[in-house]
Structures are given as structure tokens and as C-alpha cells.
Amino acid sequence: MAARQRRPERPLRLGTVQETLLIPLYGRAVESRKPEPVLRDPAAEAMVAAIDYDFARFDGGASLTGSVLRTGLIDHWVRAFLADSPDSTVVEIGTGLNTRYERTDNGRARWFELDLPDAIELRRTFFADTPRRSMLAASVLDDGWTAAPLAAGGPYFLAAEAVLPFLPEEDARRAFDLLADRFPGALLALDTAGPGMVDTQDGHDALGKVAARMRWNCPDPGVLEDWRPGSRLLASHTFTTLPAEVHDGLPAEHREMIAALKEQRLPQVEDYRLNLVRLA
Numbered sequence: 001m002a003a004r005q006r007r008p009e010r011p012l013r014l015g016t017v018q019e020t021l022l023i024p025l026y027g028r029a030v031e032s033r034k035p036e037p038v039l040r041d042p043a044a045e046a047m048v049a050a051i052d053y054d055f056a057r058f059d060g061g062a063s064l065t066g067s068v069l070r071t072g073l074i075d076h077w078v079r080a081f082l083a084d085s086p087d088s089t090v091v092e093i094g095t096g097l098n099t100r101y102e103r104t105d106n107g108r109a110r111w112f113e114l115d116l117p118d119a120i121e122l123r124r125t126f127f128a129d130t131p132r133r134s135m136l137a138a139s140v141l142d143d144g145w146t147a148a149p150l151a152a153g154g155p156y157f158l159a160a161e162a163v164l165p166f167l168p169e170e171d172a173r174r175a176f177d178l179l180a181d182r183f184p185g186a187l188l189a190l191d192t193a194g195p196g197m198v199d200t201q202d203g204h205d206a207l208g209k210v211a212a213r214m215r216w217n218c219p220d221p222g223v224l225e226d227w228r229p230g231s232r233l234l235a236s237h238t239f240t241t242l243p244a245e246v247h248d249g250l251p252a253e254h255r256e257m258i259a260a261l262k263e264q265r266l267p268q269v270e271d272y273r274l275n276l277v278r279l280a
Helices: 018-032 042-050 062-084 100-104 117-126 143-152 169-182 223-227 252-264
Strands: 089-093 110-115 133-137 156-160 187-193 232-237 272-278
Touching (some): 018 117, 062 089, 062 100, 062 156, 062 187, 062 252, 089 100, 110 143, 117 133, 133 143, 143 169, 223 232
Parallel strands (some): 089 156, 110 133
Antiparallel strands (some): 187 272, 232 272
């Protein structure tokens, strides 16, 4: 289902954290226009053209590429999951204007796209529910939203992309516990940010342009196994340690950028991790 190419009827109104959904949207749109992109996303291009917002403030920053690499890795995990479990359920937590369904759907899985009400209101400007794809307007901390995906049945893949780092640690832990309680055995993809990222975000080339700030400082994502004994951290990658099957499929431009980052060993890069957890 492609994004409908029309301008929202009302001026853009998003909460402070919700505004950050525009960064990966713009990253995918910019990437999609390249001759050799990591991914093609014509829907993102259409949405950027339709939304009245100063996207140019993010131009020139490496973080746009970083957001695309993050999305690409989670796409890789979702495709692998759907290959093993084609009749399953995918839940996008903090879906924003993501288009993972368009890139990875297998024609059989159920999809639920969760975000706060203002983000879902914007999303409904471009997308509509279908028999296999439903939007849910709620906070991840409100367990009422879990009823619909639970009714659809598992197994489950939960993708929380650029969500938990913006919560206070106690709320991030509450969210993690809620997901483990409701979806035991599910796969959960999430990002974590350590001090090298959190302590420098005021000067970040994208976050520095918006008011939202990361609040959960997580130096070691292994703590997730302590939060919920029995949970397993299956994978944890920085942008410089992407899995070979993902890294080797990237365009040369991106592989060269990663090689340069690896030599520099920047704390803000090495302390930001993309993780895959099996919930207890």
C-alpha cells in the first residue's frame, strides 16, 4: 500500500519526541533518490513532498545515513523472521511514518503499527488500515494496545526503532517488562544509546536541530538480560560492526563511510547499538 500523495489538511502538529519521526523519514527519502541506495522508498519521497516542514535543517548530516542503516538492519531481521514464520505477527512500536510493511511484507503476516495519537493522526493522512494491517493509537506503556496483536496470534516480531532511548530508564524498563509479559518468546529489535551518544546529543547533526533528547543512558545492552532473567541478547551491533550479510550488500559509498568511522572510533558511534533480544 503506497502512501497517498496529498498534503495533510491541517498544519503539522507533533509532540516533542514525535517530531523525531521526521528524521528517519527524510533519511529514507534522501537515500531513495540516490543512484545506488541502501533501500528504495518512493512512499517516503511522497510524504516528504507532502508535509510542510523544514526538512532541509537535516541536510548534510551523516545521521541521515545512520538512520537508513538502522532501518536496513531491522528490515533484515524482519525478513529473516518472516522467512521462518510466514504466518506471524509484526508489531511496529513507535511506527511514525515508517514503511517497513512496504519493504518486507510477505503477503501473509499480520501487522500492527503503534504510536502516540498525534503521530497516528498524521500517519492516517497517508495510510489506511487493511485486513492485515492495523494502526494503534496509544503509548507503549499502556498495556491496552496489546489486545489486538494478542488476538491475532504469534509468533511475534516487535520492532521498537528509536523509541526506548527517549524514555527515562524506569519507563524503558516498564516497557520492556510489559512486552515480555504480553509477548513471551517474541523477538524484539531495539536501539540503545550509551554515554558517548547521550552526552553529545546537543551537538548531534539531527537531534541537535529538534527539542527531543534521549534520556535512557545504556552503556551495555546486556543489562536487558538482567532486567528480565531468561531473556537473551541474540545480537548487538554498532554501525561499524553490522552483520557481514548486511554490510557486504551495502553500496560502496556506505561501506567506505563505515570503514572511515571504524578508524575514527567515535564514542557517539560506538556507544549506539542495534539489538535483537529474545524475550523471556
